[in-house]
Amino acid sequence: MNTRVILSIILISFGSIAAILPKQKTSSVQLNADELLREIRLETNLVSTDELADLLINLDPGIMLIDVRDSIEYSKYHLPGAINIPLKQLLDEKWMPYIDQISKKNIFYSNGTTLSSEAWILTRQLGYQNNYVLYGGLNRWFETIIKPSHPGSMATSVEIEWFNKRKAASMYFTGSSNATDLSSAPALPPVPRKKKKRVAGGCS
């Protein structure tokens, strides 16, 4: 017998085993307190305000901002393009297509970090992924992006650079022309309720 035939037999038999293996356990079953703790510690779920500013300026199609404060606070002010899912209603059936989906990177935010990280832990406990937390929330967003404070005369060149970058971002977000078309209501995500992947690094 030549190598191809042997290989074919081996591959097909392994493939058959793979096919009859029980359905891969979803993370909701696999995730336990220990793993959740590790994920929180690694802080892979956090998005910094500078990262968010970059994403918004580039009009990245892959993100969805979710405001977890109550609707009164949301109607007073919310980030451009954000939708409102109050924490109290987070697990309502109608929000499932938003928080359990594969096509977008959800970023939870609130005034601080407490409510948004509670929302994140709850979705993570259910095994949903693709959800992230804006570290520092709106307070930090205003502190760093909208009203960046000058680092002072003793600042290093790196700090000055950061400040200039933030200043430019601030101009972008406070300029009235952009704000209007950005805040139009976003559509429902196209692919609801499927398992999805977390990005760990690119190879391109």
Add this chain to the structure above:
Amino acid sequence: MGPLVPLQNISNELNLLIAFVIGLGFGIALEQAGFSSSRKLAGMFYGYDTTVLKVFFTAAITAMLGLIFLNFVGLIDLDIVYVNEYYVYSAIIGGIIMGAGFIIGGFCPGTSFTAAAIGKIDAMWFILGSMIGIFIFGETFVFWKDLYMSGYKGAIKISDVLGIRDGYFALLLILVATLMFWVAEMAEKKFKREDITKEI
């Protein structure tokens, strides 16, 4: 539980060492397969040497089965493994340009490095060419930005699209691959060219 680097707090230096060791394995595998020869690689498209197809599909299937089994044993969390993000138009158009580059240049980036390592001068020029290509892309990015970003579908898996389990898809791919191996060996007999196969 793997993958180890993102989950086990492995230091950056060790991560880079891992990169180097994996690269060693990658280089040896490519060179031993004969991918350091552009004529062997291009033989795929003329039927006289189908090594590319065989290596490519055997490798992908081995890794695919390995991931399924490791996941079953609980050694790897597939949700953390990187899945390429799908941008419809850039993937197709990028692929077409790469295909043209493949048949004209006879290498792909990975194989050009192994070929250059054993002294193929054409491979070195290929690497230089690809640097120029990347530089041109970076400089003219404004023109491609819309294309680069359009048609975003997320990090989507083919088994999700077909609505079948990963294992079924793996079996399906294996059946297709074994069929292709059989056709490839027939083609090799039909298009055999002693003069070329001796040189490479």
Add this chain to the structure above:
Amino acid sequence: MKHLNLLILGGIVIILSIIFGIATIKVTGKYLFKRSASEMLTRVNTQSQLLNISRAKELVQSDTVVFIDIRTPKEFVGYHIENARNIPFDRLLDDNYIDILENDQMKILYGTNSVGSNAAWMVLTQYGYDKLYVLDGGVQDWITQVETSDIFKGAYKSDEAPLYNYSEVMDPESD
């Protein structure tokens, strides 16, 4: 040469079979959640886990209350609330600390601020522990509120309190 290939191929198959053999020995789940997400949501919505500093200050001397410092041991040594126990955040679930957590006392978690300790509270409550509270504001505010003399006392602000009137900052002409 051909036979060598077959030999290597066979070896690989054997290795794969061994891996598959191990696959059947399923590791039983440890640290499984004992409270469901919806149960957690109702707890979160009351925000009753948050304990403000003036209340916590009254409890420091009490025997029935234990303070748990979730910062690193180094930070703990640097400064900690009187009689507090140290359980570093990444070792919350270690067996060594079970006696502290399973105790029926009131347990107050604190960290640098309340974000980390709130996460710790969520993980431990999901895992089934009870009578846990979070010191709102963490060590940062504890120091300004309790340890410092009256002159330095700043106004207390919770993490979720808005620092700005957002809409006004964004659109100053509106009123």
Add this chain to the structure above:
Amino acid sequence: MPDRQADIYINMKENLKQPKPYMNPYLAGIVLGFVLLASFYLTGRGLGASGATRSVVIGAVTSVTPEHAENSGYFSKYLGDNQMKTWLVLEIAGVIIGGFLSGAWAGRLKIRVEHSPGISKRKRIYMATLGGLLFGFGSQLGRGCTSGAALTGMSVMSLAGFVTMMAIFGTAFALAYFFRKNWI
């Protein structure tokens, strides 16, 4: 009998000069598959090559005109502390050394331009450079090359991987007729 011994001796000498044969392609594929699997298990990512070339390009651009790299819409995305100390660059350093070791072991080290008798060395080099240029450009547009997008993408069953793979091989097959002189 003596004749035969001489034959064997000559054969042995011939064998010493001849490079060792290539590995069986299926076996090489399995070895490559295990390397890829190891990469997934250890780092959660697959193999890649064009990203390393990009790092070198960005490193070069940055060292010449840092402001330009900073302002470039594409390069600025990848600016890090040290372009030469990224994962993919180290991996490609391994590929080069691994390829060299393997080539040395098999007796394939030789400085030369490999080309079909149908074309001149010069033309082969032009073609290789042009092919490299297209490949470099396409790999950036397609977010990865044959190793990063097609091979790695396929083994994680990514749709993008399959689409890229089919686009690459489909185009190459479609154009094969026009470039047959280069290879046959």
